[in-house]
Amino acid sequence: MLNFAAICPHPLILAPGIKSSEKNLLQKTTKFIDILASDLRKTNPDNIIIISPRGPMRYDKFTINFETSFKGNFVEFGGDDYDYVFKNNLELSRQILRYLRKKHAPVDIIRESNLDYGSLTPLIHLTKNLDKKPKIIPLTFTATDWDAQYKFGKQLSTILEESNESSAIIASAHLSNRLTEEAPAGFSPYGIKYDSTITKLLQENEIDKIKALNPEFCEEAGEGGLQAILITLGAIAHTRHSFHQLSYENPLGTGYLVGKWDIK
Numbered sequence: 001m002l003n004f005a006a007i008c009p010h011p012l013i014l015a016p017g018i019k020s021s022e023k024n025l026l027q028k029t030t031k032f033i034d035i036l037a038s039d040l041r042k043t044n045p046d047n048i049i050i051i052s053p054r055g056p057m058r059y060d061k062f063t064i065n066f067e068t069s070f071k072g073n074f075v076e077f078g079g080d081d082y083d084y085v086f087k088n089n090l091e092l093s094r095q096i097l098r099y100l101r102k103k104h105a106p107v108d109i110i111r112e113s114n115l116d117y118g119s120l121t122p123l124i125h126l127t128k129n130l131d132k133k134p135k136i137i138p139l140t141f142t143a144t145d146w147d148a149q150y151k152f153g154k155q156l157s158t159i160l161e162e163s164n165e166s167s168a169i170i171a172s173a174h175l176s177n178r179l180t181e182e183a184p185a186g187f188s189p190y191g192i193k194y195d196s197t198i199t200k201l202l203q204e205n206e207i208d209k210i211k212a213l214n215p216e217f218c219e220e221a222g223e224g225g226l227q228a229i230l231i232t233l234g235a236i237a238h239t240r241h242s243f244h245q246l247s248y249e250n251p252l253g254t255g256y257l258v259g260k261w262d263i264k
Contacts, residue, residue: 001160001161001163001165001166001167002157002160002161002166002167002168002169002235002236002239002263003043003045003166003167003168003263004039004040004043004045004167004168004169004260004263005168005169005170005171005232005235005236005241005260005261005263006036006039006040006168006169006170006171006232006258006259006260006261007170007171007173007229007232007257007258007259007260008033008036008122008125008126008170008171008172008173008258009029009033009122009172009173009174009254009256009257009258010052010054010117010118010119010121010122010172010174011026011029011121011174011252011254011256012074012077012117012121013026014026014029014030014033014121014125015074015077015079015117015120015121015124016074016079016080016082016124017074017078017079017080017082018074018077018078018079019078022251022252025251025252026249026251026252026256028247028249029247029249029256029258031247032246032247032258033122033125033126033258034125035246035258036126036246036258036260037125037126037127037128037129038129039260040126040127040130040168041129041130041131043166043168044130044131044132044166045134045166045167045168046089046134046135046165046166046167047089047092047134047135047136047137047165047166047167047168048123048126048127048134048135048136048137048167048168048169048170049136049137049139049156049160049167049168049169049170049235050119050122050123050136050137050138050139050170050172051138051139051140051141051169051170051171051172051225051227051228051231051232052116052118052119052138052140052172052225052228053118053141053172053173053174053224053225053227053228054116054117054118054119054172055112055116055118055119055138055139055140056110056112056116056140057140057141057142057143058108058140058142059142059143060106060142060143060144061106061107061108061142062100062105062106062107062108062139062140062141062142062152063107063108063109063110063139063140064093064096064097064107064108064109064110064137064138064139065088065093065109065110065111065112065137065138065139066088066090066093066109066110066111067088067111067112067113068087068088068090069085069086069087069088069113070085070086070087070088070113070114070115070136070138071083071084071085071086071113071114071115072084072114072115072116072117072119072120074117074120077117084115084120084123084124086115086123086133086135086136087133087135087136088135088136088137089135089136089137089165092135092137092159092163092165092167093137095159095163096137096156096159097109099155099158099159100152100155100156103155105151105152105155106142106144106148107152110140115138118172118225119136119138119172121172122170122172123136123170126170134168139156139231141227141228141231142227145215146210146211146212146213146215146226146227146230147211149227149230149231149234150207150211150230150231150233150234150237151234152231152234153230153231153232153233153234153235153236153237154234154235154237154238155234156231156234156235157234157235157236157237157238160235161238169231169232169235169236170232171225171228171229171231171232172225172228173224173225173226173228173229173257174224174225174254174255174256174257175194175195175198175199175223175224175248175250175254175255175256175257176188176190176191176192176194176195176221176222176223176224176250176254176255177191177222177223177224177253177254177255178190178191178220178221178222178253179191179192179195179250179253179254179255180250180253181253182252182253183222183252183253183254184222184253184254185222187253188220188221188222190217190220190221191221191222191255193221194217194218194221194222194223194255195221195248195250195255195257197213198210198226198229198257199245199248199257202229202243202245202259203243203245205241205242205243207233207237210226210229210230210233211230213226224254224255232261236261236263239263239264240263240264241261241262241263241264242261242262243259243260243261243262244259244260244261244262245257245258245259246258246259246260247259
């Protein structure tokens with residue numbers, strides 16, 4: 001069953017071994033990711049489904065990674081030369097694939113042992129104090145419309161609910177990447193509007209309004225993983241839930257939202 005769902009950002013400067021004076025600017029994000037990790041520990045999940053915007057995305061197909069195990073490090077970004085290793089739940093991955101294909105969902109298999117930093121950064125922080133190390137299932141989304149992402153999440157939830165194992169789903173996502181002139185993608189006046197819109201709609205549980213957001217507006221705002229959020233919303237659509245925003249800040253020109261859904 002699915003008993004935990006959250007949004008977690010993946011700023012590289014929070015990765016182990018990366019030295020940056022800007023880390024001090026993200027104390028709020030760091031604090032509440034740790035709180036999110038404590039909340040995850042209470043559920044003690046067998047599996048974590050991680051959805052990253054930095055993975056090997058295909059334009060018209062969702063992907064499920066069928067490697068037996070995964071590893072990753074931050075050497076290329078100036079971090080520690082240490083491999084973090086996670087095991088896949090291949091049995092559950094196969095069940096998900098069979099069901100999705102039965103429903104004619106646009107899904108394909110990939111085999112990639114290296115974890116992208118969008119997956120690795122949240123996983124390291126969220127699993128560091130767990131009593132047991134969960135298996136993970138990395139997913140990537142498509143470039144198709146918002147409703148397709150939501151539908152995929154709903155289909156995914158069917159298999160997760162039938163499983164005797166407990167699962168958590170994490171949307172690794174940023175909000176706007178265009179909040180200041182110094183932002184990674186430059187400044188857009190739509191960035192601030194996008195962040196205020198998304199946070200408001202999440203807290204009001206206005207899912208239809210999120211799905212109806214103009215894609216051109218989202219692109220101009222430099223959204224950083226709305227598809228992952230929509231898949232997560234689809235995955236919990238069958239439950240009674242409310243969104244709890246733990247923190248939001250944007251000192252580096254990117255909107256970092258930490259939040260979770262209280263699932264009843």
